[in-house]
Structures are given as structure tokens and as C-alpha cells.
Amino acid sequence: MTNSELREHVFRILFACEFYLPDQEKIEDQVALYFSHEAGEELENPPSEISEEDREIIAKRALAIAQWIPDIDGRIDQHMVNWKTARLAKADLTALRIAFYELKHDSSIPPKAAINEAVNLAKKYGGDNSGSFVNAVIGNLMKAEKKG
Numbered sequence: 001m002t003n004s005e006l007r008e009h010v011f012r013i014l015f016a017c018e019f020y021l022p023d024q025e026k027i028e029d030q031v032a033l034y035f036s037h038e039a040g041e042e043l044e045n046p047p048s049e050i051s052e053e054d055r056e057i058i059a060k061r062a063l064a065i066a067q068w069i070p071d072i073d074g075r076i077d078q079h080m081v082n083w084k085t086a087r088l089a090k091a092d093l094t095a096l097r098i099a100f101y102e103l104k105h106d107s108s109i110p111p112k113a114a115i116n117e118a119v120n121l122a123k124k125y126g127g128d129n130s131g132s133f134v135n136a137v138i139g140n141l142m143k144a145e146k147k148g
Helices: 003-020 027-036 052-067 069-078 090-105 111-125 130-147
Strands: none
Touching: 003 027, 003 052, 003 090, 003 111, 027 052, 052 069, 052 090, 069 090, 069 130, 090 111, 090 130, 111 130
């Protein structure tokens, strides 16, 4: 499975957590539910067809990102003008969280790939302007990091 496909599964898990686990409690339960749920059968790369090795990678990434959400959300808030994470569309927020995590905590992913993948996820799952919005927020972060 490609990194893009793995990332998309992580996105789906974290996105679902926004509705079912607002306090990020028991994300392990949400991961298990994702892999056991058959509602995803109509999806490209449904959870039931994921190898055990890829399941472990997806679960590990989702859990890692979830533990950093308070820190990530604080950083996102710092790099948005007149917006806070509580007001963001859930798809945009989830794409931003994944990108911020990959940029700050996962050196195995090139920054350009993390940014491009976040923009693509926002375009696929968000609104008409989600891709450009996510790109702008990440751009603000990158500029601030270069200055600091």
C-alpha cells in the first residue's frame, strides 16, 4: 500500500474520531472499529482488504497523531488569522493535523510530500476552497518556522 493510501486511512480514522470521540478518548476503540466495520466496502481500498502489516502502520500513525492533537491544534491556531480550530471544517482540520504531525514529528516524510498530501486530502474530502485554505495555513507555519 502506498504512503498516500495509508495516510488516507489515517485521515478517515481521525475524521471519524471528531464525531465519535470529541475528547480523543479511546481512539484505540475507533481504530478497531474502523478495521472491523464493513460499511467501508464501497470505498476505494476498503478497510477489510488491508494487510495486517498496513493495519499496524495505520493504527500506529493514527494513535501517534491523536496524542499530539492538543499541541497540533495550538500550533494551527497560531498560524491562522481570525480563525480557531473549533470553527474549522472537520475535513480541513484533520488534513492540517496530519500535515503538522508529519512536518514536526515524522522525519521520514519529506515536507513537500506532507504538504501536497494534506492539500489533496482537503480537496478530496473538504469544500471547494479547502485545498487552498490548508495550503495557506501550512505556508504560514513554514514561514514562521524559517523565521524562528
